[in-house]
Amino acid sequence: MAETLLFLTELLGLPVYDLKGRRIGRIRDSAIVPLIDPFRVDRFLVGAGATWLTVRHDQIQSISLEGIRLSDELLTPYHDDEYMLRIARDLLDQQIIDVNGRKVVRVNDVTFEVRGEHDHEILRVLEVDVGIRSIFRRVFQGALPRTWIRRLQRPIPPKSIRWEFCNIVEPDPQRRLRLNISHAKLEQIHPADLAEIVEELSPESREAIFETIDNEYAAEALSEVDPKMQASILESLETEKAADIIEEMSPNEAADALAELEEETSKEILEEMEPESEVRELLEFKENTAGGMMNTEYIALSENSRVADALIALKGNQDQLEGLNTLFLIDADGVLTGGVSIARLFVASESTPLKSLAFDNLIKAPVHESENRVTELFDKYSLLSLPVVDDDGKLVGVIAADDIISVLRRR
Numbered sequence: 001m002a003e004t005l006l007f008l009t010e011l012l013g014l015p016v017y018d019l020k021g022r023r024i025g026r027i028r029d030s031a032i033v034p035l036i037d038p039f040r041v042d043r044f045l046v047g048a049g050a051t052w053l054t055v056r057h058d059q060i061q062s063i064s065l066e067g068i069r070l071s072d073e074l075l076t077p078y079h080d081d082e083y084m085l086r087i088a089r090d091l092l093d094q095q096i097i098d099v100n101g102r103k104v105v106r107v108n109d110v111t112f113e114v115r116g117e118h119d120h121e122i123l124r125v126l127e128v129d130v131g132i133r134s135i136f137r138r139v140f141q142g143a144l145p146r147t148w149i150r151r152l153q154r155p156i157p158p159k160s161i162r163w164e165f166c167n168i169v170e171p172d173p174q175r176r177l178r179l180n181i182s183h184a185k186l187e188q189i190h191p192a193d194l195a196e197i198v199e200e201l202s203p204e205s206r207e208a209i210f211e212t213i214d215n216e217y218a219a220e221a222l223s224e225v226d227p228k229m230q231a232s233i234l235e236s237l238e239t240e241k242a243a244d245i246i247e248e249m250s251p252n253e254a255a256d257a258l259a260e261l262e263e264e265t266s267k268e269i270l271e272e273m274e275p276e277s278e279v280r281e282l283l284e285f286k287e288n289t290a291g292g293m294m295n296t297e298y299i300a301l302s303e304n305s306r307v308a309d310a311l312i313a314l315k316g317n318q319d320q321l322e323g324l325n326t327l328f329l330i331d332a333d334g335v336l337t338g339g340v341s342i343a344r345l346f347v348a349s350e351s352t353p354l355k356s357l358a359f360d361n362l363i364k365a366p367v368h369e370s371e372n373r374v375t376e377l378f379d380k381y382s383l384l385s386l387p388v389v390d391d392d393g394k395l396v397g398v399i400a401a402d403d404i405i406s407v408l409r410r411r
Helices: 087-091 132-140 146-153 177-188 191-198 203-212 215-223 227-236 239-248 251-259 263-272 278-282 307-315 318-323 371-381 401-410
Strands: 005-007 015-017 023-032 043-048 051-056 060-064 067-070 095-098 103-106 109-117 120-129 160-162 166-168 300-302 326-330 336-341 385-389 395-400
Touching: 005 120, 023 051, 023 087, 109 132, 132 146, 191 203, 191 215, 203 215, 203 227, 203 239, 215 227, 215 239, 227 239, 227 251, 227 263, 239 251, 239 263, 251 263, 251 278, 300 307, 307 318, 326 395, 336 385, 371 385, 371 401, 395 401
Parallel strands: 015 067, 060 120, 300 326
Antiparallel strands: 005 109, 015 023, 023 043, 043 051, 060 067, 095 103, 095 166, 109 120, 120 160, 326 336, 385 395
16 A cells, blocks of 8 residues: 555655656646646646746656656646645645644645556545654655655654545635635534634634635634634625624624724724614623623514414524524513513413413513623523613513623633
């Protein structure tokens, strides 16, 4: 199996021979084109004096530690291509995300598989190497013969990540498009895990990730990030992209994120958002009050409603079900009159009036209540949610237990 493998450190510097066995240069880099084939090395860059030449994958007869022999000598001068990922330049020493390990690692070397294809040989990226063995190869490459290095490295356990499980973090906007195929895998991991990973990256790499992943998933991940880092990420993005992500966040989380930004930046993002956005209303409240903590996503029904009406409302608001535990009852003027645990709906007939299932004593908070008092209420009454009312007693928002956890984490 070892004879079918070749490392990037071995590939770099390999001599390239023409049809008559004359050396025309040495390998300076290699490249894949992910939009065509994310595994096959598509081109080899050969240094020949001051000029670099491009060798296509189908122009190579054989590849070994002795060198690369060509089957076709029609070579062209090298020109950079925005769809091309140069492995030595763009991947070596760069950070990648190990999806399985949920962590950021640095690429020390790359392992290729030498494979026969028709009448020539190709290289396919097999895995990236991140352990001590790959560092050993790099340290001694050029100082010892390649065959010696292979023998000496054997006692060192290999540590690598298969290429299909890698997620490249590429901060260069000129080369970002070709990496979309790798960034898509980021969305397979939990947003909280991605948030932890993002916190280990450089500002440029964070920007690269949030520019390319889906807006809804980006919003979930951003909600898990430290508030100051949220601000840093949003400020680094194009205003339109930042606005798209903010709109996917819950209104209270969006308001908190915008409150951390410079006033001018926050204003620019708000101008890109829908005019009727609830986030604008929440920004009017001080952050450390019930109004600044509350979420405006809740389900309120007429106090005269029945269980059947509640079930219809739940089906029509499925996007809220994950964190929902209480339905609220209001009168014709929007004044809060009661709350019903969702669990009680499933042990009552559809004709049961919701009033009869309501809490005996509904705890609520005025919109200007202090953050400390709100936390005390959650602790004292073991609340899962707390409705917030304005000066007229009208329901204007709800604070969830998750919001309290976020507050306590910041302290």
